[in-house]
Amino acid sequence: MRRKIVAGNWKMNTVIQDGLDLAESVKKNAEKGLPENVMLILAPPFTHLAGLKNILPDNIGLAAQNCASEESGAFTGEVSAAMVASSGANYVIIGHSERRLYFKETDPELNKKIKLALASQLSPIFCCGENLHEREKGIHTEVVKKQIELGLSDIPEADFKRIIIAYEPVWAIGTGKTATPDQAQDMHLYIRTQIKEMYGEETAGNTSILYGGSCNPSNARELFANSDVDGGLIGGASLKADDFLAIARSF
Ligand code: PEP
Helix, strand or coil: CCCEEEEEECCCCCCHHHHHHHHHHHHHHHCCCCCCCEEEEEECCHHHHHHHHHHCCCCEEEEECCCCCCCCCCCCCCCCHHHHHHCCCCEEEECCHHHHHHCCCCHHHHHHHHHHHHHCCCEEEEEECCCHHHHHCCCHHHHHHHHHHHHCCCCCHHHHCCCEEEECCHHHCCCCCCCCHHHHHHHHHHHHHHHHHHHCHHHHHHCCEEEECCCCCCCHHHHHCCCCCCEEEECHHHHCHHHHHHHHCCC
16 A cells, blocks of 8 residues: 655745754644554755754654755765765655756756665655646646656666655645646546556555645645545645644545
């Protein structure tokens, strides 16, 4: 049975103490119980990772929001996959649309990051999704297909099994506009079919595909009710522990 995952992407929010307080609140609220097979992951800024590792229980995953596309060396300001792993994190978000857009990250560069993350025993949360123009032109499936083909090219099946996919239509991120449950389900099924072509039925069936884009406690239930939507990558609503947990309890 594939895992249901609700991951919180804190983006560039919270100073360290606020992040520790937020993680503590998530932990306390999660102790009240979660639906079966639902797992939480928190993705704070790099500076918070080691501190959060100290306070989070093993059943709450810890993710970085990015890692470098080079292994080590003279890349001032970068944080390598090995460094992320050494902080205690076990996941890393790769290819978020804000990284693609503002930091001009390309598909081949993302593919390098994925491989370095896997080599450091991290599980990548690989983000894909079309922008509004591409959705309106009706080319959203081709866009996502290409992002997956290039970003996830050349990954041995055993490693691919550790990858989580997040479908995040760019027009829905931070805009308050959510994909309809049908739009989400259609794209998730499309992605799963693509994985099936690459790795076969079993791996496709075991891959968790998360939805991201203005997901909140009011719309999570109808999104998660779809058979191919295995949870969410949550931005804004993950900054409030109660909202984040309400989303996790929407299964
Ligand atoms: C995100 O940035 O991954 C995201 C889904 O943001 P939001 O929930 O705020 O739309």
